[in-house]
Structure formats: C-alpha cells, structure tokens
C-alpha cells in the first residue's frame with residue numbers, strides 16, 4: 205500500500221522500514237531491566253522504571269560520547285543468565301517488528317554480553333542467534349546479525365570474537381562491525397580482522413567519522429574494507445572524501461538522535477543529513493540504540509521530517525538505499541529491493 209506523500213506520525217509508523225544499524229545492547233526494555241534489577245538485587249533502583257531510567261537512558265546527561273558509552277557499562281551488569289540474553293534478544297526483535305521494521309540487521313558484542321557472568325563467547329553468540337531466529341518467525345520480520353568488535357578492548361579479544369563471526373558466516377552472522385571510543389582508540393590494529401571478514405564473505409560496517417573527523421571515514425573505506433560506515437556524518441566536512449565515498453558506493457548509516465546524545469550535533473535541526481543527501485551520498489536512516497535513546501525508528505523519521513525538512517520521497521529513497529546494501533546474497537538483496545519498491 206502506497207503512503208502517498210503523507211508524513212503524519214501514523215503514516216510514518218505504518219510505513220514499512222529497514223534498520224541496518226541497531227545495537228542489541230542499546231535496545232533493552234526498561235521493564236525487563238527493572239525485573240532483572242529486582243531479581244538479582246543489582247543495586248540500582250528497582251521499584252519503578254522511572255527510578256531506573258536515568259541509569260540506563262540519556263535524560264539530562266551531558267551530550268558527550270563518554271557519557272553515552274557509560275550507559276552500556278551499566279547495562280552489562282544486567283546480563284546474568286542465558287535466559288536473560290535470550291529474552292533481551294527476542295524482545296529487541298519484537299520491538300522492531302512493532303515499529304513496522306520489516307528487515308533488521310541487529311548488531312551485538314558477545315564479549316559485552318559475557319563480561320559479568322563470564323559466559324562462553326560462542327554460547328552467547330548462539331543464544332542470540334537462536335532467540336532472534338525465533339522472534340523473527342513469531343513476529344514476521346527478517347533479521348540478520350552483525351558482530352561488533354570494540355576498539356577499546358584488546359586485539360586478542362577482538363580476534364577471538366572475530367573468529368566466532370567467521371565460523372558463522374552464512375550460519376546466523378552476516379557482518380562484522382567496529383565500535384567503541386574512536387577518539388582514544390584508532391582502528392589500525394584491527395585492519396587484518398576486517399580483511400579476513402571480507403575473505404570469508406561477511407559484510408563490513410565500521411563506526412567512523414562520528415566523534416572524530418572525515419579522515420576516519422577515509423581510513424575505514426581504504427584500510428578497513430568498510431562497505432558501510434556507521435554514522436560517518438563528519439564526511440559532510442570534506443567534499444573530497446565524500447566524492448570518494450560516492451565513487452566507491454559506500455553507504456552511511458545515519459542515526460539522528462544518537463548524534464545529539466553524543467554531542468556530534470548541538471541541535472537536531474543542525475544535523476548534516478540533508479547536506480549528505482545533497483552531496484549525493486548513499487544514506488540510510490537508523491536508530492543505533494533505541495533503548496538508551498528512548499526512541500523508535502518512527503521517531504527518527506519524524507525528526508527527519510520536522511527538524512530537517514525531509515519528505516516522504518526522501519524517506520522512501522533512504523529505505524530503498526538500505527535494501528540495496530543489506531548484508532544479503534545478491535538474490536536476497538534484489539528480493540528485498542523489489543519488495544520495498546512494491547510496498548512503498
């Protein structure tokens with residue numbers, strides 16, 4: 205069903221969507237966290253979700269990436285049992301489906317989910333694969349998984365996690381990602397891991413040009429084999445690097461509210477998304493961390509319309525861009541593109 209040019213909240217909610225950049229660890233329900241805090245006596249307030257909210261969501265925090273990443277350090281304390289891991293993975297998919305996301309690439313760090321309870325990294329990965337496959341069937345949504353390496357952790361640990369991803373290429377994992385503090389930890393030590401990812405057929409998405417400059421986008425394209433850049437919004441500061449990205453067909457996974465919360469932009473109306481589109485860059489619109497930022501993809505579409513002046517045609521184009529660069533085999537991508545061309 206075509207939505208014509210209506211851009212009301214209900215039309216945007218009903219619009220079939222794709223999210224290529226969403227972290228499982230940033231997608232936890234407050235109600236679930238409250239239950240876990242109560243059951244495991246975690247030392248966080250656990251009488252109401254409102255008491256807990258400030259610990260795990262951005263409320264009135266300083267807009268800095270260290271503060272944003274700090275929420276994930278708190279969230280790690282909630283991964284206490286295999287049942288919890290399976291539950292949060294299942295719920296993350298259910299929540300995406302409820303927002304009419306029809307194709308989701310959910311990324312996660314097995315090492316983050318394992319840290320507190322010292323779970324086996326392979327087992328954690330398989331719990332997430334199983335839970336998301338179950339949820340995908342239950343909620344009629346297509347889901348693929350990306351494993352995220354963290355640049356502020358050791359290369360040795362990243363190598364172990366990358367091996368788990370390589371072994372599951374075509375068996376539940378479709379891509380490899382690099383995230384974490386890009387200011388303090390340059391990506392160079394991780395380059396061989398991403399070269400290998402390409403060799404075994406995984407897609408590569410690299411967080412870059414978010415908290416640093418356009419040069420990091422260049423580095424991700426040239427050295428880390430990135431096909432897609434997480435955020436990458438600072439590319440808007442360099443026409444030269446933007447042109448190179450267009451030439452190479454690199455796609456940008458833009459997440460508006462996340463950029464506000466980490467201080468990349470001071471106000472959403474100043475976000476460079478429009479400038480990126482005007483440059484002719486391939487851009488997609490995503491959530492990053494709907495739980496931490498307390499948003500849905502529909503909310504992000506509304507911001508794009510109300511704060512940045514985009515219209516239905518822009519949202520449609522970004523959705524089709526996402527279908528074209530999904531980490532799927534060629535025939536899967538074509539099927540996804542045709543599906544969204546028909547329903548949007």
Ligand SMILES: [Zn+2]
Pocket residue numbers: 225227383411434492
């Ligand atoms: Zn991200």
